[in-house]
Each structure stands twice: as C-alpha cells, then as structure tokens.
Amino acid sequence: MAQVFKPSADIILRAVILIIVIAVIVTVVSGWLYWHSGWLTDVAEAPEQPVPFSHRHHAGDLNIDCRYCHYTGEETAKAGLPTSETCMTCHSQLWTEAEALRPVRQAYTEGRPLWWQRVVDSPDFVYFNHAAHLDVGVGCTTCHGPVQEMALTYESHAYTMGWCLDCHRDPAPNLRPEGAVTAFDWRPRTGLSETERQALLEARDVHPERLTDCYTCHR
Ligand code: HEC
Ligand code: HEC
Ligand code: HEC
Ligand code: HEC
Ligand code: HEC
Incomplete structure (x- = not known):
C-alpha cells in the first residue's frame, strides 16, 4: 500500500499537535494566574515613591x-x-549625603510636605x-x-x-x-x-x- 504521508511528516504532525496542546495549556494556566493574581486589583504592585523608603x-x-x-x-x-521632619530626626545625622534622600532634605529645608x-x-x-x-x-x-x-x-x-x-x-x-x-x-x-x-x-x-x-x- 502506498504511504500517503512519509514517516517524517507523521513526526512533524505529532510535534505540531503537541505544541498546540502545550500552547492551550499555557494560555489557560497563565490566564487563571493573571485573574487570581493581584494584577487586576493593584495588589502586590508597589507604586513609585519620591524616596525608595523601605x-x-x-x-x-x-x-x-x-x-x-x-x-x-x-x-x-x-x-x-510621616513628614520629612520625622525622617530628619535620624537622617540629619545618618546617610546625610545619600542621593536617595535628596527629596527628603529638599522638602525639609523648603518647609513643604513630601507627597x-x-x-x-x-x-x-x-x-x-x-x-x-x-x-x-x-x-x-x-x-x-x-x-x-x-x-x-x-x-x-x-x-x-x-x-x-x-x-x-x-x-x-x-x-x-x-x-x-x-x-x-x-x-x-x-x-x-x-x-x-x-x-x-x-x-x-x-x-x-x-x-x-x-x-x-x-x-
Ligand atoms: C465593615 C464595614 C462595612 C459594612 C458593615 C458594610 N460595608 Fe459596604 N463597603 C465596605 C467597603 C470597605 C466597601 C468598598 C469595597 C471596595 O472598595 O472594593 C464597600 C462597598 C459597598 C458598596 C459599593 C459596591 C461594592 O461592592 O463595591 C455598596 C453598594 C455597599 N458597600 C453597600 C453596603 C450595604 C447595603 C451594607 C449593609 C448590608 C454594607 N455595605 C455594609 C464596607 C462595609
Ligand atoms: C481583623 C478584624 C477587623 C477588620 C479586618 C476590620 N475591622 Fe472594623 N472593627 C473591628 C472591631 C473588633 C471593631 C469594634 C471596635 C469597638 O467595638 O470599639 C471594629 C469597629 C469598626 C468601626 C466602628 C468604629 C466606631 O467608632 O463606631 C468601623 C467604622 C469599622 N470597624 C470599619 C471597618 C472597615 C471599613 C473595615 C474594612 C476596610 C474594617 N473595619 C475591617 C475589627 C475589624
Ligand atoms: C521610619 C518610618 C516608618 C516606620 C517605622 C513605619 N512606616 Fe509605614 N510608611 C512610612 C512611609 C514613609 C510611608 C509612605 C511610603 C510608602 O508607602 O512606602 C509608609 C507607608 C505605610 C503604609 C501604606 C499607606 C498608604 O496608604 O499609602 C502602611 C500600610 C504602613 N506604612 C504601615 C506600617 C506598619 C504596619 C509599620 C510597622 C510594622 C510601619 N508602617 C512602620 C514610614 C514608616
Ligand atoms: C482593621 C484594619 C486596620 C488596622 C488594624 C490598621 N489599619 Fe491602617 N488602614 C486600614 C485601612 C482600611 C486603611 C485605608 C483608610 C482610608 O482609605 O481611609 C488604612 C490606612 C493606613 C495608612 C495610610 C494613611 C491613613 O491613615 O489613611 C497607614 C500609614 C496605615 N494604615 C498604617 C497603619 C498602622 C501603622 C497600623 C497599626 C498601628 C494600622 N494601620 C492598623 C486598615 C487598618
Ligand atoms: C530612627 C531612625 C530613622 C528614621 C526616623 C528614619 N530612618 Fe531611614 N535609615 C535609618 C538608618 C539607621 C539607615 C541605614 C541603615 C543601614 O545603613 O543599614 C537608614 C537608611 C535609609 C535609606 C537608605 C537605605 C535603604 O535602603 O533603606 C533611605 C532611603 C531611608 N533611610 C529613608 C528614610 C525616610 C524616607 C524616612 C522618613 C519617612 C526615614 N528613613 C526615617 C534610620 C532612620
């Protein structure tokens, strides 16, 4: 009987099916993770702050x-x-040159709040x-x-x-x-x-x- 597909074509077909199945699973699982993660409700996403306070x-x-x-x-x-005064109780003596703390020092000397x-x-x-x-x-x-x-x-x-x-x-x-x-x-x-x-x-x-x-x- 004449072969319609060569054995190599069969392997390629199987590989393609396998890839499609994996792609579907990955899509479903990552969709589920996305839905149940904080991404939709801002949870676990730290907003950017004027000072990287830890x-x-x-x-x-x-x-x-x-x-x-x-x-x-x-x-x-x-x-x-906290106001910049609270930070400065320590940071007028500690890390006084730190670049990260520049906005705190600036707010403090200008007497305006930190946002x-x-x-x-x-x-x-x-x-x-x-x-x-x-x-x-x-x-x-x-x-x-x-x-x-x-x-x-x-x-x-x-x-x-x-x-x-x-x-x-x-x-x-x-x-x-x-x-x-x-x-x-x-x-x-x-x-x-x-x-x-x-x-x-x-x-x-x-x-x-x-x-x-x-x-x-x-x-
Ligand atoms: C213990 C506090 C608390 C009590 C008691 C409470 N709620 Fe709420 N309610 C909230 C909070 C917090 C939100 C905001 C939820 C959010 O931002 O996702 C809210 C939101 C809502 C909303 C806006 C829609 C929504 O779901 O976000 C409605 C309408 C509402 N409440 C009605 C009621 C009614 C009617 C009652 C009494 C049966 C009630 N609440 C009792 C805390 C309360
Ligand atoms: C882990 C427990 C807990 C959570 C979470 C909680 N509460 Fe309460 N809440 C209490 C208790 C306990 C009291 C009773 C205080 C009292 O009787 O003096 C109370 C009292 C209150 C009161 C009454 C204050 C007053 O002076 O009458 C308000 C308003 C209130 N809660 C709002 C909220 C809202 C809004 C949320 C969610 C954003 C929330 N609570 C989440 C435990 C909780
Ligand atoms: C040395 C000062 C300092 C101490 C100590 C500190 N915090 Fe804070 N906290 C900050 C500053 C500054 C921010 C605003 C920047 C940020 O969100 O990280 C903040 C923000 C927060 C917020 C988010 C408020 C909002 O809605 O933006 C929460 C919640 C909080 N702190 C809880 C706590 C708890 C709980 C503790 C003790 C375990 C604590 N903090 C100790 C300085 C402090
Ligand atoms: C019963 C739950 C509950 C407890 C206990 C609680 N918080 Fe909060 N906190 C909240 C909620 C809800 C908000 C948001 C209030 C709003 O938007 O008006 C908040 C807001 C804040 C903020 C933002 C500024 C503000 O006042 O709105 C800071 C900072 C904070 N909390 C720190 C603390 C610290 C520090 C403690 C302990 C000493 C604490 N919280 C205890 C529920 C709580
Ligand atoms: C009670 C003392 C004290 C207060 C108040 C204080 N800090 Fe600090 N902070 C420190 C110390 C100590 C270090 C250095 C820690 C080290 O070198 O390991 C530090 C380090 C830092 C750093 C650099 C290191 C890092 O990654 O955290 C930043 C930024 C900072 N603080 C911001 C703030 C801000 C903003 C406030 C006010 C909301 C504040 N600090 C209030 C004691 C303090």
Missing part, C-alpha cells in the same frame, strides 16, 4: 515601632504618613477609623500584611467589603493582648471555644451584632 529596613531590621512614623492612628481615624503615593486607600463612601481598631487590640499586620518585610510598600490584599465583614462577624480571634498591636509575630487565636470568644469580646466591650450594620461603615 519598611523592611526601618521596621523589620531596625525595629522602629510603626507608631514612630504613623503616630496619629492611636487617637484619630487616620494613621497618617507619598497612597498604597491603601478606601473609597470616600467608606468610613474607617484606626483608633477604634487599635483601642480594642486589632493590630497593624492583621490588616496590612507583613509590612516589616516589604522593601517597597504594596497592598497585601484587596480591602473589599467582604474582607471587612469577615472580621466584623467574628472579631474575637483577632483581638491581641495589651501592648501587641504593632507586633509582627502575633498570630490570630485558633480553636477558641464559644465561652472564650464571649470573654474576649466582653473584656474589650466589643459588640459584633452592630458591626455588620451598613451604617457602621457607610454613614
């Missing part, structure tokens, strides 16, 4: 407390971003308050992720309504002991019994039944 360096390695730079959060709704690009910013129709959370023992890394490991600051996850509500429905596991709100190594309590939950909520005077009312966050 939390890993300052909060992680040097162990400077979060509130040294974000000190308004304990009393007010805003945690606030940091915002990383975490909820829409205007959402009411949020840092003090309310810190007062009852909800800590920074519970909401902002491992900031102390970030070379450049990025959004660790999307701050959706569902994310807020997950905690508001059951906040007890996230209530830290006194003095631990800025600790990095604190982990949520696991396996709490109903009695332990109630005791924690009562000790902090937290009432989850009103925390899911629309009015709590939209007022």
